[in-house]
Amino acid sequence: MNSKDTPQAFVEIAGGNASYRGPGADTADALIVTTGEDPRAFVLRRTAWEARRLRKPIELVTAGDYGKHRILVTADGTVTPSVIGDDIDAFVEPTLELVQPPSTSPRRVPARLAAGMSGTGRPSFIADATTTPTGFPATLARLGIPVKPSAARAQHLEDVRATSRHWGGCRVVAVVNGKGGVGKTMTSAMLAAVFARNGGGGVLAWDNNDTRGTLGWRTESSHHDATIQDALAAAPELLAPASAAADIAWYVHHQTGDRYDVLRSNPQLLAASQRVGQVEFDQLLQVAARYYRLVIFDPGNDESAPRWLRMIDSAHQLVVPTLAAPESAESAALLLEALTDRDETSAQLARDAVVIVTQAEHGSSTEVRRIVEVFTELVRAVQVIPFDPALKSGPLRFETLRPATRRAWVAAGAAIAGGLQ
Template identity: 55%
Template sequence: MSTTLNRAFATVEGSTARFTTLDGRSEDLAAQDGSDIRRAIIQRAIVEARRTGSTVELVTSGDRGSHRIHVAPDGTSSPVDDGASTLRRTRNDPDLASNLDADTPSAVVDELPTTETPHPVEPAPTAKRASFIPASTGPSERANGWRALLARWGLVVKPSPTQVEHDERIRLASRHWAGCRTIAVVNGKGGVGKTLTTAMLSAVFGRFGGGNVLAWDNNDTRGTLGWRTETGLYDTTIRDLLPATSNLLSPDAGVSDITRFVHHQSADRYDVLRSNPELLAADQRLTSTEFEQLMRVAARYYRLVVFDSGNDESADRWLSMVDHSTQLVVPTLTAPESAESAALLLEALGARDERSHDLARNAVVVVTQAEPARPAELRDIVLGFEGRVRDIVVIPFDPVLKRGPLRFDDLRTPTREAWIRAAAATAAGL
C-alpha cells in the first residue's frame, strides 16, 4: 500500500539542474545559449504536466533555498502559497531573467506568470537522424514462472500489470547515480524496526544494483546491526576505522583496503560498518569532525550509504547524519507509540530548517506489521501519514523479521516484494 504525490523535483547547481520526474526518473538539464537555468526547469515541468495531463507541483532546491511551484499543462504556473510568505508574481516575457528582481534567488523559480495565457515553450530543436543502434535503458524483460515455461515452447505471453510494476521497481532499485547517495533510517523510539529496515533496504540495493552499498550503524548506544548480520574476516568496528581514515583517503589507497573495516554480506552483497555494542555510549561518541572524516571515506568507497540511526536525536553524529542525508526513511510498527514517535520526529525536522523540512516532506514511511493481523491499526497509521510524506509502504508480517539473522532470501515472497517496493520508493527520492 502506498501513496505518491504529483510532484517533480529539481536540484540546481549553478547553470545546471537535476530534474526528477513524477515516476522517479532523473535527468540533467543545462541552461541554453546563456539563458537562465530556471527557464529550462520550467519548460521541463511543462512537458511533464502535459505528459500526465495534470498540474505538477515542482519542488526546487539549491544554494539559495527551496521553493514550490504549480505548473499546469497549458503552461501557466504560480507559486504555492503555504501561508509562510506572500510571494510576488511576475508576468512572463521572452526573457524570464529580465523580469526578476535583483534579489531573486538564481537557483529557483519563485516568481512565475499568473496570466491566463500559456507559458511560451521553447521551439523544438532540429530533428536529428535516428540512430540505427537502439537505446538500452535497463535490463531486458525476463519471463519467469509459467511465462518462462511457455517461452521455452515458443509461446510468448505479455507480462501482467503486476509483473510490469515489479520490473519497474527493480529498475529503480538497481539505479546508479553520479556520486554517493545517503539514506537515513530514523525514528527516535527504539524497537520500531530501524535495524531491519536498514538491512533489508541495503540487501535490495546491493542485490539488484551490483553491490557497493554500505549499511552504517550510526549509533552511540549499543547498535545491534552487527548482531543481525554476518561477521566478516576481521572483528572490526567504527572505532577501528577512525584512525585509518587518512590512509584510506590517500592517493595510494586501494579499493579493497576498506575490507578490513567492514563486514561483507555474502548473499545480499552489501557491507556493514559496525558500532561496538559492548561499549558504553560515552566510549564511542563521534564528534561532527570525526563523522565528516568517516563520511569522506564512505563516499570514496561506496555509491550508496544507508544509516541505521540511534535514538538520541541531539547527538552530534545523529545531526550530522541528517545533514548529510539525501533521503529519509522513517520506520514504524503497527503500534500507536512507534507511529506517534515517527510523526513527532517528522514535525521536529520540519521546523528545524529548510533542508530538514524538505527531507521530512520527501520522506518514505515504512510500516512493518509486527503481528499477523491488525487491520484497524494499520489503516489508521497509513491514513495518519498520508499527505505528510512522499510515500508510505506497508511490510506484511513475517516471523523472520522478528529475530535472528536478517537475510533477504529467508523472507516470504510477499515480504520480499514489499521490501523491493520500499527500496524503489526510496530510490525515487535520490
C-alpha cells in the same frame, strides 16, 4: 469461487510427477515431464493449451508439493490468482510474481518510457532489455506460450530497475525514528540488501549508534572484528592517494548473500567510550563516499547526539520506519514535526520522507490503514511491509523472506530511489 461458466482443470504434483485432469475429463492423466523440466511449466503449458482449445480461461486447481491454489490461466498464458488473497507464488516460483503487497506510494513512470518512445517521440525499434522475460515467464516463452506480465509484475520490474540504478556520486539515506524497537535496524539491512542485490554492491549499512547498536548482531561477521573505531583510526590511510579499493574490507563486514557491507559500532562499549563528534563523522563519511555509492545509516535514538545531527545534515533521503502500532507511529510523526521546525533543509527532508509501516504481527488491517492515511498527507511516499516471521529476530537475510515481503521491500527501495536523483 469458481464461476459456473469457467471450466476447471485439476493437478497434483508430487516428487516431480504430475497427474492432470482436464476440463470435462472423468479421470486424471499422468503427465510425462521432460527430464530437467519444471513440472509447473508443463502444467501451465497444458492448461494454456486447453484454454486456447476452449477459447476461454481455465481455473487450475492445484494440490501437492506446491500447495493448494486456484489459478486462472488464459489462452495467451496470462496467470493470475482466481481467489482474492491467494498467494500463488508457491506454485509459480521462482520468478513469476503476481500478487502486489499493499502500497500507498504512487510511483510514476515517465510517459515516454511507458510508451516505449525514442527521444524524438516516435516508437523505438530497439527493445528495452529490462522488459525481456526472465525466469519462469522466459521458460513459457521458449515453450511457445507468450506470457503477458500482469500490472503487478510490470510494476515490480520497474521497481527492480529503479533500485538497480547507479548515480554519479555517493548518496546518503538516514533511517530515523526516536523510539527504539520500531525496526530501524531491520529497515536499514533490508534496504541495503535491495539496493546491493539489484545494483551490484557498493552499498554500506552504517551503525551510527553510540549505545548498543545491534546491526552487527543481526548481520554476518567478516574475517575480523573491526568496528567504527578501527575505521576512524585508519581514515587517513584509507583516504590516502595510494589506498586500494579492497583496503576497506579490513574495517567492514561483507554480507555474502546480500552483497552489502556493514560498518559496526561496538555494543560492548559504553557510549562514553565511542563518541563520534562532527569532525570524526565527516572524516568517516569521506571514507564511505570514496568506497561506496550508497550509504544507509542505522542510527541510535539520541536526536541530540552530534553524529545524529550530522547524519541528518548529510542525508539525501529520509526513511522513517514504524510498526503498525500507535506508539511507534506517534514517535515517527513527532520526529517529522521536529525536523520541520529545525531548519529549511530538515523540513524539506521531512516533506520528502518515505515512511515504512511494518506489520510486526498478524492482525487487523484497520490500524495499518489509519496510519497510512495520516502519513500519506505528511510525506512523499508510504510503503507497507507485510508480516514476515523472518524479520522478527535472528539474522537478517533477504533470501529468507516470503515472496510478498521481498516485493514490498523492493517497492520501498524504488520509492526511496525517487528521492536520490
